[in-house]
Amino acid sequence: MPSPPAPRWSVVIPYYNERDFLPATLASLANQTLKPFRLILVDNASSDGSRGAAEAALEGVEGVETVFLHEARPGQVHALETGIAAVETEFVAICDADTHYPPHYLARADALFAESGAQTAAVLALSVASAPGGLKGRWLRAKGAAMGALLAKQCHAGGYGHAFRTAALRQAGGYSRARWPHVLKDHELMHRVMKVGRARYDYRHWCVASDRRADRGRVRWTLPERLLYHVTPYALKDWFFYRFLAPRFERRRLDDVNLRAQPWRAKA
Numbered sequence: 001m002p003s004p005p006a007p008r009w010s011v012v013i014p015y016y017n018e019r020d021f022l023p024a025t026l027a028s029l030a031n032q033t034l035k036p037f038r039l040i041l042v043d044n045a046s047s048d049g050s051r052g053a054a055e056a057a058l059e060g061v062e063g064v065e066t067v068f069l070h071e072a073r074p075g076q077v078h079a080l081e082t083g084i085a086a087v088e089t090e091f092v093a094i095c096d097a098d099t100h101y102p103p104h105y106l107a108r109a110d111a112l113f114a115e116s117g118a119q120t121a122a123v124l125a126l127s128v129a130s131a132p133g134g135l136k137g138r139w140l141r142a143k144g145a146a147m148g149a150l151l152a153k154q155c156h157a158g159g160y161g162h163a164f165r166t167a168a169l170r171q172a173g174g175y176s177r178a179r180w181p182h183v184l185k186d187h188e189l190m191h192r193v194m195k196v197g198r199a200r201y202d203y204r205h206w207c208v209a210s211d212r213r214a215d216r217g218r219v220r221w222t223l224p225e226r227l228l229y230h231v232t233p234y235a236l237k238d239w240f241f242y243r244f245l246a247p248r249f250e251r252r253r254l255d256d257v258n259l260r261a262q263p264w265r266a267k268a
Helices: 022-030 049-057 074-085 105-116 135-150 167-171 185-193 223-231 234-252 256-260
Strands: 008-013 035-043 064-070 091-094 122-125 162-165 198-200
Touching: 008 074, 008 105, 022 049, 049 064, 064 074, 064 234, 074 256, 091 105, 091 167, 105 162, 122 167, 122 185, 162 167, 162 185, 185 223, 185 234, 185 256, 198 234, 223 234
Parallel strands: 008 035, 008 091, 035 064, 122 198
Antiparallel strands: 091 162, 122 162
C-alpha cells in the first residue's frame, strides 16, 4: 500500500483558556476538503482544560496530524513564534481559537497561491457575518476584496485569516516580540511580508471571526491612527509603524499581552 502524501499545509492555533470555543473551531478544521494537513496547537499556559477539550474534539479525525505544544511565556506573539518554529510544510495558515473556517478554507487558499504564482507571499481571508451568503456577508466580502485591490500594500484582514508561504514568512522575520511587542501585530507583520511578496484577497475566501472582542479598548488603535495608516504611502510605512505608531502604543500600554484579557467572561 502506498504511503499517504506528505502534508503541504500546516495550521497554527495559539490558545489561552479557550475551552468553550476551541472545539467548534477544530470541528470546522476537521471538515476541510484539503487533507492531509498538520495542525499545531500551542497552549499559552491555559488553566481551564483547553487542551483536554481539544484532544476530545480531534479524537477519530482522519487526515489531520496534530502536534500539541506548550508556551509558558504570556502573550500570543510568543505562542505564535513557538508554533511557526515547528512548521515544516510549504504553506502555513494562522488561525484563531474562536473562528469558524468553512470546508473550502484551506483548499481556496491553496488554489489562490497556485493561481497567483511565487510572487504571492500571503493569502488573507475576509471576515464575514455569521451568514456569509446573506446581504451583510456578501457586502463585507465585496468590500474587503475591493479594498485589497485598491490598497494592495495594506492589510485588510485580521490575524485569524492569514496564510503564508512559509519561506516568505520566515524571510520577513515572522511574529516577533523583539520587533513588535504591541497589539495590531498582524498589520505590522504584513507590512514586512509585503516587502517579500504580494498579498492576495478573494471574494470567495472568507471565515467567520468571533464577535466576542467587540469591547476592544485594550487593543484598539484610534480612528485618526487608522486613517493615517490608510493614507500613508507604502514607502513611508516604516515611519508610520516604528516612529509614529509604536511610541503611541507604548504610552497607552497597548501590549500584545492585553489580548489575554477576556472581558466577556465577566458578562457571562
